[in-house]
Amino acid sequence: MDDLYAMGIFIVPPLTPPPTPPPDFPEDLQDQELTEPSVTISKNGRLYDLELYEDQYPWPIDSEARERQQHVHDVLIAYFGGSLWHAPITSQLGLVLDIGTGTGCWAFHFADELTSVRVHAIDSVVLQTNLVPLNLEIDIDNVSKYSDWHTMYQDVDFAHIGRMGHRIQNLGNVVNGIARCGKPGAWAEFVDWIVEFQTDQNCPVRQWCKDMKDALSHYGYDLDLPLEYENTLKEKGFSSVKTIDHRIPLSLEDSRHTMTSKKVVQIWAESLVEFSLEPMTAKLGYSAEYVHALCSAVYLTIVNGHTDGYLNWRVVYGQIPRYDNQQVLRAWKNFFGCF
Numbered sequence: 001m002d003d004l005y006a007m008g009i010f011i012v013p014p015l016t017p018p019p020t021p022p023p024d025f026p027e028d029l030q031d032q033e034l035t036e037p038s039v040t041i042s043k044n045g046r047l048y049d050l051e052l053y054e055d056q057y058p059w060p061i062d063s064e065a066r067e068r069q070q071h072v073h074d075v076l077i078a079y080f081g082g083s084l085w086h087a088p089i090t091s092q093l094g095l096v097l098d099i100g101t102g103t104g105c106w107a108f109h110f111a112d113e114l115t116s117v118r119v120h121a122i123d124s125v126v127l128q129t130n131l132v133p134l135n136l137e138i139d140i141d142n143v144s145k146y147s148d149w150h151t152m153y154q155d156v157d158f159a160h161i162g163r164m165g166h167r168i169q170n171l172g173n174v175v176n177g178i179a180r181c182g183k184p185g186a187w188a189e190f191v192d193w194i195v196e197f198q199t200d201q202n203c204p205v206r207q208w209c210k211d212m213k214d215a216l217s218h219y220g221y222d223l224d225l226p227l228e229y230e231n232t233l234k235e236k237g238f239s240s241v242k243t244i245d246h247r248i249p250l251s252l253e254d255s256r257h258t259m260t261s262k263k264v265v266q267i268w269a270e271s272l273v274e275f276s277l278e279p280m281t282a283k284l285g286y287s288a289e290y291v292h293a294l295c296s297a298v299y300l301t302i303v304n305g306h307t308d309g310y311l312n313w314r315v316v317y318g319q320i321p322r323y324d325n326q327q328v329l330r331a332w333k334n335f336f337g338c339f
Helices: 063-079 105-113 168-181 204-217 225-235 259-270 272-284 288-303 325-336
Strands: 029-031 040-043 046-049 095-099 118-123 131-133 136-140 156-162 182-196 239-249 310-319
Touching (some): 046 272, 105 118, 105 131, 105 136, 105 156, 131 136, 156 168, 182 225, 204 272, 225 239, 225 310, 239 259, 259 288, 272 288
Parallel strands (some): 095 118, 118 136, 156 182
Antiparallel strands (some): 029 131, 040 046
């Protein structure tokens, strides 16, 4: 792997995105007091949650991380033409969950647009703003640790699960919980990314994926887990399950790109150091300098068009079945065995 240095790899500073104007906060906001992590630790110039970074959340929680998550959300929403979900929701929504909310960008945006809907944003990491719409509540909870997390919620109409499913134990707990607290006809929607390759061509992007999968496996994460979303929903009895793959060429030289799709790949590439630094140094024993060099090599490969891969933004949704009266009667008969 020292060949990265032989290739003349050097650290390329990330492109600085244009400043994002602050949102026009609506009048119906509440100031929710959120507890900051009680103990933090500084490593390699970044701030981490001391209680979580060693085995659960090995990523920064500082203002730079929060700003990047906000920027990722803004770019993705622009890429999807302003749409916040893909599931064919037709009924009126009352209660919505945003599981793995991160900074709460999606939940804030959703609650701000649909003010009559109650929204709960759930995460084990404190990254959220303390200024939220009146119809949004932040719940600091670890759905991967407690199988009964769903008991806090009843009659859920829609559950949005964003970029948290890579952790293996999350998937079963999340799907089981939604199936128990969701209404008949409620929808669940997973969104997550996968890196895909067309050939076996050796390149820094492939090396990064290999190393990252290895590092994250020590935390119980699996970068290929989004491949299991569809089957898991079906196995748990969800209906109308559908997978939508948005394959965006990793090469910025690809002629199929739009300005927005290029921005999606660019901001993903710029975030690799933040995403990789702690897992690779702590679990693989790499130096911080090497991780920076590897991520810079990935960035150069993408900018110069020397990769045939795709950044696949995968969406998988499914619906809790609706039961007619005859189905309910048969279920009761089977349960009691009295007919």
